[in-house]
Amino acid sequence: MDLRYSESDEKFRTELHAWLEAAVPAHGEPPAGNDWYERRDYDTAWQRKLYDAGYAGINWPKEYGGRDASLTEQLVYYEEIARSGAPYIGVNFVGMLHGGPTLMTEGTVEQKARHLPYILKGEQVWCQGFSEPGAGSDLASISTRAERDGDHYLVTGSKIWCSFAQLADYGELLVRTDPLVPKHKGISWLILPMDAPGIEIRPLRTLAGEGEFSEVFLDHVPVPVENRVGKENDGWRVTNVTLRFERGTAFASEMVQLQQFVAELVALAKKVTRYDARAWDDVALRRALGHVAAELDALWAMVKLSVCESTKTGVPGLGGSAIKLYYTELYQRVSELGMRVLGRANLSREDVAGLPNEMVLGKELNSISLAIAAGTSQIQRNIIAERILGMPKEPR
Amino acid sequence: MDFQLSEDQKALQAGIRSFCESRMPKGKLAEIEHKNGFDAGLWAELAEMDVFGLRLPESDGGVGLGNADAVIVFAELGRRLLAGPLVWTHLAAGLIKGAASGEVVVGGLDLMGPESGPLLVEHLDQLDALLILRPQGVYRVDPRSLSGRPIAAPLDPFTPLHHVERLPEGELVLGPAEAERLRLEGAALVSGQLLGIAESTLELAAAYAKERHQFGRAIGSFQAIKHMLADMFVRQEVARAAVYAAGATLDDPGVGDVVRAVSTAKIMAGEGAMKNARSCIQIHGGMGFTWEIPAHFYMKRTWVLESVFGTIEEHADRCAELVERSL
Secondary structure (H helix, E strand, C coil): CECCCCHHHHHHHHHHHHHHHHHHHHHCCCCCCCCHHHHHHHHHHHHHHHHHHCCCCCCCCHHHCCCCCCHHHHHHHHHHHHHHCCCCCHHHHHHHHHHHHHHHHHCCHHHHHHHHHHHHHCCCCEEEECCECCECCCHHHCCCEEEEECCEEEEEEEEEEEECHHHCCEEEEEEECCCCCCHHHCEEEEEEECCCCCEEEEECCECCECCCEEEEEEEEEEEEHHHEECCCCCHHHHHHHHHHHHCCCCCHHHHHHHHHHHHHHHHHHCCCEECCEEHHHCHHHHHHHHHHHHHHHHHHHHHHHHHHHHHHHCCCCCHHHHHHHHHHHHHHHHHHHHHHHHHHHHHCCCCECCECHHHHHHHHHHHHHHCCCCCCHHHHHHHHHHHHCCCCCCCC | CECCCCHHHHHHHHHHHHHHHHHCCCCHHHHHHHCCCCCHHHHHHHHHCCCCCCCCCHHHCCCCCCHHHHHHHHHHHHHCCCCCCHHHHHHHCCCCCCCCCCCCCEEEEECCCCCCCCEEEECHHHCCEEEEEECCEEEEECHHHCCEEECCCCCCCCCCEEEECCCCCCEEEECHHHHHHHHHHHHHHHHHHHHHHHHHHHHHHHHHHHHCEECCEEHHHCHHHHHHHHHHHHHHHHHHHHHHHHHHHHHCHHHCCHHHHHHHHHHHHHHHHHHHHHHHHHHCHHHHHCCCCCHHHHHHHHHHHHCCCCCHHHHHHHHHHHHHHHC
């Protein structure tokens, strides 16, 4: 049971650290507000820099141009990325974390060649077309239809919660290809070219206001049959490959950032006052901050344990559900603490009187989505109870 | 980095687990209860299993293992609610002759925390030696020199208590830095026991949820129960990671802040044990409120373990201080 990074891990850290120290400030501040096209340019330019420096696709195999770093090097990578304040994975998280990895395991040689190198270089942005207004937690009940028409499918239906759909080049799309069989058995996984005719994209206003999400409406959209990944009606299995990646170490950098956020809250608590004293002198608040700091350390240890255990199997295990569940609920407790440290100043979403409102409120509002996206906390609990603890299934 | 149980550690865990299961089968608890929590035969066997001499160097007759190994062993002791001053005697190995071999039973009192309540000494009648941790150092006291009133109704039936009015100063055997170290190691070992409780209460609850039927179905098929069990699983896993990390960090202080790692373990394992023990009782419904179902013993032992080597509150305060210092 050894927590020490190896010499080669530390060598990797030193090199990466040196590169980030120069590259991050040189890349400048991210574009403010909601100019998503500027955001695309900023994020994809960063991706290109990662690529040129040999750090793109840290967990991608070498044959697809990735770094194929060991799992512990990946942990080092996430730690350093977070500590250096490097840009968030950004507009192409679907391509890098879901679409790309799915093509690697399920795609044809042509599909891989057409997409993987471009995703990696930041030249191809992907979005996700899984959820529908009528199919959220029960994802397999999707009703978007794909009807075969020669060498094309004609796709009709609507998708929701598509991040960055308005600036994506491709979408990973789940469609129903056979409505007559049980719901899991009639689904196919398609690569949707976002410039195909019949696609309408409407931005979705979330509780955080304008944001990255859109609804996507599809009206007889032609998709070549060669864009199907996996066999027809085998899309549910293909989907689960993707979902497994989603529950792996995808949040690692954010966890390290959250540790830094707690330190920032401590600094903030020493600045703001309560009862004529510093908020930091409030024992209850201080204890709560110490408590979440400990929880974040425990979470990071849990990630290390899970990563080291999965080196044997090669795939992220079911334990990812426990990590996701714990991380998202802890994130919410931390961001609520942030709101309490700010006090009434938290009524302003923009910085006021030198306080970091934008950051704190950004965390608070964003935290709400974490326990819903990529399988709600309730779904994660079902998974843990049924697949890990062996409880009988719900009637479904 | 290879942060998982090594093959040797898996074998160590399996060995101590099968020992505990054979010596503490279901029903044994009632028997031990009538012996005030102490079974001299079992104590001798634990010594033979090297539970006390585990970390003592081989040159001193021990096994020469580390804290990471010790927390694994203590998790197994916690799982089966083994009683007696296990942690103190383990800490005393090498310090008090005969502790490692089980011939001398060593108890202790931790007076380094912020609390100054009544002095309650555990297992006093069984003790051959008593260690006291004070900020000034580690003191040794002859337990026979203490006059104390036995507590007729201790919360944990396996942890008898004496209320001691006055404590002699005792003989200074180690300095303040060593007192601090023993307290950290003690906290890590107790965290191991608490992890074991978090695990076994989940095991008990999950088994009951599968076998107990209401409304014509196993209660484990209801989401209300499933979600409680899932939360128990998460607490168990978080506690496991924190406890292992504390052991590994004590063994190799270069990988992190030892104090912070131990505090994190005591917080997470303490909460995991307490909340899982409560959920275990709740999932057992009315049966959980009976003496017969052992769920309550886990909750009661958790209170005993929570009270030593720093409470959740004390450790959270310490973590806050450490974050402040790191700014």
